[in-house]
Amino acid sequence: MRKLAALVFVVFVAFLFVTVHEMRDFGEPPSDMDDYIIENAQNETGANNAVTSVVFDYRGFDTLGEATVLFTAVAGVMALFRRRDSHD
Amino acid sequence: MIYNIPYIAVIALIAIGLFAIMFKRNLIKIAIGLTIVEAGVNLFLITLGYRQDGVAPIYTNLPEGISIPGGMVLPVPQALTLTSIVIGVAILALILSLVIKIYRHYGTLDATRIRRLKE
Amino acid sequence: MTERHEQPGLSPIVQTIAALIFPFILIFSFYVIMHGHLTPGGGFQGGAIGASAIVMLIVAYGASRAEKHASESVLSMLESLGGLTFVVVGLLGLILVTDTLLANFLADTSYIFGELPSFGGNPGILNSGGTLPILNLAVGMKVIGGLAAVVLAMAMASSDKEAEGDQ
Numbered sequence: 001m002r003k004l005a006a007l008v009f010v011v012f013v014a015f016l017f018v019t020v021h022e023m024r025d026f027g028e029p030p031s032d033m034d035d036y037i038i039e040n041a042q043n044e045t046g047a048n049n050a051v052t053s054v055v056f057d058y059r060g061f062d063t064l065g066e067a068t069v070l071f072t073a074v075a076g077v078m079a080l081f082r083r084r085d086s087h088d
Numbered sequence: 089m090i091y092n093i094p095y096i097a098v099i100a101l102i103a104i105g106l107f108a109i110m111f112k113r114n115l116i117k118i119a120i121g122l123t124i125v126e127a128g129v130n131l132f133l134i135t136l137g138y139r140q141d142g143v144a145p146i147y148t149n150l151p152e153g154i155s156i157p158g159g160m161v162l163p164v165p166q167a168l169t170l171t172s173i174v175i176g177v178a179i180l181a182l183i184l185s186l187v188i189k190i191y192r193h194y195g196t197l198d199a200t201r202i203r204r205l206k207e
Numbered sequence: 208m209t210e211r212h213e214q215p216g217l218s219p220i221v222q223t224i225a226a227l228i229f230p231f232i233l234i235f236s237f238y239v240i241m242h243g244h245l246t247p248g249g250g251f252q253g254g255a256i257g258a259s260a261i262v263m264l265i266v267a268y269g270a271s272r273a274e275k276h277a278s279e280s281v282l283s284m285l286e287s288l289g290g291l292t293f294v295v296v297g298l299l300g301l302i303l304v305t306d307t308l309l310a311n312f313l314a315d316t317s318y319i320f321g322e323l324p325s326f327g328g329n330p331g332i333l334n335s336g337g338t339l340p341i342l343n344l345a346v347g348m349k350v351i352g353g354l355a356a357v358v359l360a361m362a363m364a365s366s367d368k369e370a371e372g373d374q
Contacts, residue, residue: 042323042326044311044314045339047335047337048329049243049246052343056338056339061308061309064293067349074353077356077361078357081364
């Protein structure tokens with residue numbers, strides 16, 4: 001069983017190396033959407049920070065989902081560590 | 089291939105983390121391996137959006153002579169990485185609290201000896 | 208007469224220094240949260256700094272002494288208030304603009320956060336940004352309350368007796 005796991009691990013790392021060899025060059029990404037966001041972020045949102053305007057205005061729904069994940073994790077931890085004697 | 093060094097670093101991190109998840113028996117070491125895989129994936133997301141000789145996409149006190157859409161790095165991968173880091177923290181909190189409850193019930197942290205259901 | 212296996216914190220030098228620099232770390236975290244639309248930072252980064260200030264107090268004074276000042280119910284209420292503010296601002300954007308959730312309905316108006324900066328490099332205006340500073344504050348409260356409550360629950364659970372078992 002451990003031989004099979006070692007073989008799968010080596011095949012997966014070799015597949016990662018082949019993928020890196022075929023990738024695009026580092027430092028020249030395609031950027032049509034990001035050029036529009038950098039040019040028009042000050043007019044439409046009024047913020048100097050393009051990253052904050054992407055996080056809260058252009059993609060605010062993803063931030064709402066992330067707030068839900070954080071709330072669920074904290075509720076799960078508090079539910080696991082509840083004590084029985086100090087609640088009324 | 090010599091210019092894709094950040095991607096080689098991503099492969100190294102993912103390989104080390106995957107080795108710790110698959111071949112180690114201590115529960116804390118498995119949790120650490122999961123965090124290392126998470127760090128490798130975040131590094132991959134950030135280095136996808138790098139532009140050669142670029143500055144941060146912030147207009148406050150911008151230095152002179154930077155062309156506006158062509159001299160800044162891309163802001164969208166940075167926003168996705170922020171979300172991914174926070175989700176990694178939430179997952180680590182839940183995993184560690186489960187490990188505390190398992191240790192209190194079974195008395196051991198060995199993953200090959202936690203196989204019985206609750207008797 | 209139960210015996211608690213609890214270490215009562217660190218030495219008096221560490222306790223004094225932790226009590227002295229705690230308000231400065233809180234002020235720095237509020238600065239990073241409120242200037243999120245001008246400098247690098249924002250809700251999540253400032254919230255992590257504020258949560259680490261409360262964790263410093265838990266480490267220096269022990270879990271049961273720190274729980275008297277920052278109890279779990281206060282932190283849980285802070286987190287729920289932050290989440291509720293986020294959802295209410297999003298629904299206000301849906302009602303007032305009638306098109307999209309979380310729309311920026313304060314961006315170009317004459318209300319509280321409504322100025323526009325000039326194009327290109329400039330020293331920033333704090334009064335700009337629309338709904339972005341309000342959302343930054345909501346997310347900052349949520350992260351501070353959430354992370355501090357998790358660390359407090361784990362510290363109190365690992366200092367009780369071992370023979371409690373699970374419920």
